[in-house]
Amino acid sequence: MTETSDILVIGAGIAGVGAGAMAAAHGASVTVLEAEPTPAYHTTGRSAAIYIRNYGGPVLRAVSDAAHPAFMDPEAFSGGAIAGALLSRRGVLTVATEAEMEGLEASFAESKGLERLTGPQAEALFPLLRKGRIVAASLEPEAADIDVDRLFQGFAKMLRRDGGRIAVNARVGRIARNAQVGRIARVGEAWRVETPAGVFEAPVLVNAAGAWADEVAAMAGAAPLGIVPKRRSAAMLPLPAGIDASVWPLIDPVAFDWYAKPQSGALMVSPADEDPVAPMDAWPDDMVLAEGLDRFAQAMDYEVTRVERAWAGLRSFAPDGTPVVGFAPETPGFFWLAGQGGHGIQTSPALSALAGALLTGGAPAMEAEVVSALSPARFS
Template sequence: MIDFLIIGGGIAGVSAAARLAPFGKAVVLEKESALGYHASGRSAAMFEQNYGSASTVDLSRASAVFFETEDGGFLSPRGVMFLSKRGDTESFQACCEKYEAATIDLDEALNRVPVLRRDMLGHAAIHEAGRDIDTDRLLQWCAKTCRAHNGEIHTGQLVTGITRIESGWRVTTKDNSYTCKLIFNAAGAWADQVAALAGISPLGITPLRRSMARVPAPGGHDVSRWPMLLDIHEKWYAKPDAGSLIISPAEEDPMPPFDAWPDDMVLAEGIARYQEFVTEEVTRLEASWAGLRSFAPDRNLALGPDAHDPNFIWVAAQGGYGFQTAPAASQLIADIVMGRQSDLGDNTLKSLDPRRFS
């Protein structure tokens, strides 16, 4: 009998497995051939702890110590530069307040990112505490930690059936059958579908597509020390990546759960918005892709037992915050299962509790 059966091998699932494995037999089932295939493998890999709803910010801040200290740390310097057009002073000030960003003059902004257009910029600010996450190493650390406590991770295991039995659950895949005490639904964009297989009411989780394109470094510049660039209205962002630049239109288009791909027109529109702020034209793409960021109706994560069956535990609705909240989110799941008091505040716990939808 498996103690903890986790459906989904993205960062939500494997981080939960890493936290739970010391307390019982943990098994992760991932339908794809590798971990982190969908949203986790298409992340912007940024730790910006002021990004998201109030409960998401609390989770991110509670994750900071782990990111900075565990296994030598998973963060590296980047910074986030917020940009606005001329005349957009009120929105810029609100953005600076939200992100605790420091205003910089345009000379400094151009010194740090020389392709910015002075004639377009109205304001710039920097939040130096925004940092890159080594997402691949974090995913592998979680998997290694799970296995070190005799946990198991099985890929290529699409769940086809979930049945309630007296001792817990029977979960079937094409090739295998598993019996477990607790199910952890970390299926990302497919979380509501997994719930339906178990006879659990869906939460109304909506997958939203976000597209990205990798383009050559603008003007041949060394972009390695550039900050992430973010339009204050989040109509686009750009981030250095392996000597190139990733640009996203930051769209949120509702989609059914599927292996997402980018819409060429949406990408073109986003790149056009980015190009309003820079002197260098994008003439070709090196690659493009899309991921699904899955949100509950109130845009808070869903972490904890289902309202009607406490043996079915949601680890879902991470939106675009899965990596940066994973340490604290997985700790909360372990605390709930082991009956320990969480360090998170009461308002945050209420905001994250899936029973809020009951």
């Protein structure tokens, strides 16, 4: 049996399901193909779930800004599929030792809305900090926890509501162009995609395969862009007895060689690693994790005695570190939605809306300059 749609999306992470939902909302019939038995199994299910406005270069900051209203009023954005704000205030505290003061000043110069704190003020906000080590700090008070599950499920609900579907256990193993789709499309205008869950055809193919984006491009005969997956690990550490850290901010040093975030009654600590790896079901490297936890412990009055659980995910980057969204100039009907790096959740409402508009011939709500900065045409 061959299934036909207007748009086939490869990858049911936040990128693929978000873009699929927005394209379906514009009237397209959409099928999302996912290799795993469960959507969001890879990077989307492994994030730190934080929205930080002052994070990344100018294009990423513009996209994060554009996404903010959807997080605050998802009901309007999703046509009622998601109720209630998706952000809850957390704050990001960036701490500087004497040696890191120059870096701290630089971040004030390039960021918006940061508050300047003294060392003791930083210690009051994050009481595990080793006393007297921090000279000054910045606080981004508006940084917020994202309810990723509700956002992702909301996109999936929108997709289904508008007639789309997610096919799981559907690892795309072969892609051919020049298939004939139904009776209406002419030969030479469609993709034929083979998976263990069936054969799927559509005139438009969206590459939202995360760490596998270049592999999918190669399968489709499109030029790979040099998307590199980089491993980022994390561990849950128990809090000392009797400590409630629920209102503490996320904390990182200016050097950004670890970060920590209170989560579910424990502390999520990451070594902030970004080692390039092949696309895979990622797991932490013991040594990288141990060294990162040690850097964290040196900054704290805290001894790491136990790791409750640890995991890793792949953040995938284009060569210039900016996401890639748009039709491949040299491969008709092939759409890139990749390279979201460490920003894929916080940018997802804006990138999904942009992808939905471009896929269905609508007008993007984003500034033209940002749209071209995201386009794969920049690599041609």
